[in-house]
Amino acid sequence: MARKNAARGAREYHTAVCASCGGEARIPFEPKDDRPVYCSDCFAKMKGE
């Protein structure tokens, strides 16, 4: 009864341009124009500092 989304399998990834380095950024959510997107490298750098 709790299983409503049976069709959900692997997570879908979207491709966007990294706002920091301009490289390709893969994100598990839909990119929005008013929000900067970062690639995994830049995201890790921002988190580490």
Ligand SMILES: [Zn+2]
């Ligand atoms: Zn980047």
